[in-house]
Amino acid sequence: MTAISFAGVGQKYITVAGETLALRGIEFLVEEGELIGLVGPSGCGKSTILSLIAGLLLPTQGEVRVFAELVHSPSPDVGYMLQQDYLLPWRTIHDNILLGLEIQGKKTKANMEQALRLLHEMGLAHAADQHPHQLSGGMRQRVALVRTLTANPQVILLDEPFSALDYQIKLQLEELIQSTLKEKRLTGVLVTHDLGEAIAMCDRVFVMSKNPGTIKSVYPIPEEIRDLSPFAAREHPEFHALFRQVWRDLQDAD
Structure with a gap:
């Protein structure tokens, strides 16, 4: 297709x-x-x-x-990943990855559980309660990828x-x-x-x-x-x- x-x-x-x-x-x-x-x-x-x-x-x-x-x-x-991760510094990693779901009004229990599974798949489950400034650049980009995928885009x-x-x-x-x-x-x-x-x-x-x-x-x-x-x-x-x-x-x- x-x-x-x-x-x-x-x-x-x-x-x-x-x-x-x-x-x-x-x-x-x-x-x-x-x-x-x-x-x-x-x-x-x-x-x-x-x-x-x-x-x-x-x-x-x-x-x-x-x-x-x-x-x-x-x-x-359609999801979009940029050179800058644009994580919100005042939110935890857990809350950052849920941002797209909040904007779309899709912050359901099932979707939040999926977001945490993605965070685990990316090797970042331990960072869920941390803030962006506590992570390296590569880790922040992985968080940005999780945030993008959490919204279930096809592109x-x-x-x-x-x-x-x-x-x-x-x-x-x-x-x-x-x-x-x-x-x-x-x-x-x-x-x-x-x-x-x-x-x-x-x-x-x-x-x-x-x-x-x-x-x-x-x-x-x-x-x-x-x-x-x-x-x-x-x-x-x-x-x-x-x-x-x-x-x-x-x-x-x-």
């Missing part, structure tokens, strides 16, 4: 300086359970695409659909969620998120400036060009790489050949 579809999507921004065309002619499909990566130069519209999927923006041209439904506003079916948007972390923690979280999405058969869109991350985690990588943003190329990731963890994928011989190919394409996209 098609989870996300873009059909002839264009996006304009109007400012005091004039009109800017951010995206032009964006066309793609993402199948249910697929994780795609968006890479490209700064300003090519990667985060704008996420905002359109999330319903935070409406396209000035074309259509965006999630599970065949026209996107016209934010939906609980997860990832906007450079690992960029503020050190390399070891980044690799651990890449593996955790990739395996979680596969296990729960969630659809994901990853925006990253790290090409290696996109190839190691995703099923397909979209290369974007800018001014205005367009989809320049699409690279399916070979199954022998997709079947590996992100750490092991980086050691596969085909990974390096594909990295060099996409890297050359990215240089032309800038």
Whole structure:
């Protein structure tokens, strides 16, 4: 089943300086359970695409659909993870992960129990009564993932969620998120400036060009790489050949 579809999507921004065309002619499909990566130069519209999927923006041209439904506003079916965890410092970890349920009016006993199970699965059950300042950056991002998953979304948007972390923690979280999405058969869109991350985690990588943003190329990731963890994928011989190919394409996209 098609989870996300873009059909002839264009996006304009109007400012005091004039009109800017951010995206032009964006066309793609993402199948249910697929994780795609968006890479490209700064300003090519990667985060704008996420905002359109999330319903935070409406396209000035074309259509965006999630599970065949026209996107016209934010939906609980779409979860969003950012570079910053945005945990509320005055709330405990337990209360932070329940925030989405509170906003949606779905703070039932069953949903709260599910949230605690997720916290346990992420190895954070011991931190439930702690506050965000007591946790490391990697732990806070795991809490942010639990908070996102607790709302039971079908689509997860990832906007450079690992960029503020050190390399070891980044690799651990890449593996955790990739395996979680596969296990729960969630659809994901990853925006990253790290090409290696996109190839190691995703099923397909979209290369974007800018001014205005367009989809320049699409690279399916070979199954022998997709079947590996992100750490092991980086050691596969085909990974390096594909990295060099996409890297050359990215240089032309800038």
